[in-house]
Amino acid sequence: MPASWAVRKQLEAERGEATPEAAATVWLLKLSADEEIGLSRVLAAPRHDELRQQWSDYRDEMNGSRRPPSKLESVGPSVIEHQGDDRATVAEQVRAVWWDGPNILAGSDHQWRWELRRDDGGWRVWSVELPPWCGGHVRVDVCG
Structure with a gap:
């Protein structure tokens, strides 16, 4: 019984999301945190390594700025x-947020x-178009 449970849990962990918006949200939440x-479950298999690298590079750029954000958040409804x-696009307005003591600063x-x-398991990210972090979400002088 434990082996079948482990196999079933592994299959569930690799499943995509029920909606396109859910897959994009998981991607964004993983980046923010x-x-x-759990990121791999929402990446399309044929582009998995490329998408994981893009995610990692963007996160490194965020962390490399002098003030990495406390979180990223969606603003308004998704389009x-x-x-x-079996294809869709999701567009969202996203902003960076910094907690500065009692103050909240939003980009x-x-x-x-x-x-x-x-695919068989659900919706997965095929590509992501992101604005530049430096000079986009934060001023260039705040970057590394």
Whole structure:
């Protein structure tokens, strides 16, 4: 019984998300929390390594600035465009937030865009268009 439970849990862990928006949200939350565990489940297999590297590089750029954000947050509703043939795009306005003692400082909103595809397990990220971190979400003088 334990072996079958472990196999079932592994399959569940590798499953994509039920909706395109959910897959994009998982990707964003993992980036915001600097947590790679669970990221693979929302990355499309044919582009897995490239997408993981893009995620890691962007996180490194965020952490390399003099003031890494406390979190990233979506602002307003997601715009979801179903393109048929198990493809969709999700666009969201995202901003960085810094907690500075009792104050909360919010950066300006920037559009982020995910292309998603559905496979047997669910929706997964196929590509991500991100604004530059330095000179985009934060001033250049705040970067490394």
